[in-house]
Amino acid sequence: MDEIxxxxxxxxxxxxxxxxxxxxxxxxxxxxxxxxxWHQHRxxxxxxxxxxxxxxxxxxQWYDWRRNLIARARPNPGHFALxxxxxxxxxxxxxxxxDGLHDLAGSRHLLKVHGDIWTLRCSSCGRERHDPRxxxxxxxxxxxxGALERPGVVWFGESLPADTWRRAEQAARHADxxxxxxxxxxxxxxxxxxxxxxSAGARVIEINxxxxxxxxxVDISLRGPAxxxxxxxAA
Ligand code: BV8
Ligand code: ZN
Numbered sequence: 001m002d003e004i005x006x007x008x009x010x011x012x013x014x015x016x017x018x019x020x021x022x023x024x025x026x027x028x029x030x031x032x033x034x035x036x037x038w039h040q041h042r043x044x045x046x047x048x049x050x051x052x053x054x055x056x057x058x059x060x061q062w063y064d065w066r067r068n069l070i071a072r073a074r075p076n077p078g079h080f081a082l083x084x085x086x087x088x089x090x091x092x093x094x095x096x097x098x099d100g101l102h103d104l105a106g107s108r109h110l111l112k113v114h115g116d117i118w119t120l121r122c123s124s125c126g127r128e129r130h131d132p133r134x135x136x137x138x139x140x141x142x143x144x145x146g147a148l149e150r151p152g153v154v155w156f157g158e159s160l161p162a163d164t165w166r167r168a169e170q171a172a173r174h175a176d177x178x179x180x181x182x183x184x185x186x187x188x189x190x191x192x193x194x195x196x197x198x199s200a201g202a203r204v205i206e207i208n209x210x211x212x213x214x215x216x217x218v219d220i221s222l223r224g225p226a227x228x229x230x231x232x233x234a235a
């Protein structure tokens with residue numbers, strides 16, 4: 001741990017990439033866990049524009065169910081530790097999570113590369129609004145223009161929000177310390193940020209309860225739950 005703290009103190013700029021694993025200890029199933037929980041549908045089959053076009057109500061029932069689950073969750077010590085690190089170091093947090101728990105924990109330099117489950121976007125006029133209700137009455141919701149609204153998240157096959165993605169690449173390229181926390185690193189282009197940081201000279205530290213696709217290329221692998229390891233690092 002002190003070796004890691006030395007890296008933190010010596011770093012001129014630090015970036016972190018988080019995935020569903022950091023919210024696991026807040027009671028939110030990880031993406032792979034989620035698949036088994038919901039009417040036997042696979043997330044990859046529901047989180048797509050095709051699924052929404054084919055059956056907007058089914059896709060909305062899935063998101064409404066997840067919003068309901070997330071509304072009952074609170075940030076855990078892992079989320080709070082990252083907000084603490086941001087207060088003390090030059091730090092940018094890149095998250096693949098759409099649950100909003102990093103915001104609730106106080107993170108500000110936050111890049112949500114896969115969007116936000118609490119945002120609704122009109123599928124026609126593009127109007128966006130924040131809707132914090134855990135249960136949306138009369139699914140699927142409609143915009144004042146009459147068209148269907150969709151969850152403000154990035155689906156498989158959709159490109160990531162351009163400006164957010166550009167800033168995420170920039171943060172990864174300029175980091176001399178890159179933390180990869182609670183992600184299977186299976187989804188691109190987000191997972192590619194690890195290679196980008198490494199090739200730009202960053203020291204890469206992975207925090208995960210299991211081995212992942214990027215474990216072979218990281219400098220240090222801390223095997224354990226983020227809610228336990230991150231507070232130790234931030235202490
Ligand atoms: C795009 C929002 C093109 C929605 C999400 C073949 C090869 C390579 C790529 C592709 C391919 N075929 C298709 C692609 C592209 C595709 C992709 O990568 N597919 C994967 C499945 C192979 N990517 C895309 O489609 C992206 N867009 O490429 O567009 C394009 C380009 C230009 C112009 C037009 C189009 C868009 C991807 C974004 C999809 N949206 N989320 C929603 O949430 O509903 S992705 C979603 O899944 C999550 O956001 C997250 O990113 C991902 C799941 O990953 P994780 O977060 O890592 O979660 P997971 O469950 O997998 O892992 C949890 C980890 O935590 C585990 O490692 C576990 O061990 C660990 N853990 C558990 N508990 C703890 C813990 N760690 C620490 N502590 C604990 N307590
Ligand atoms: Zn509209």
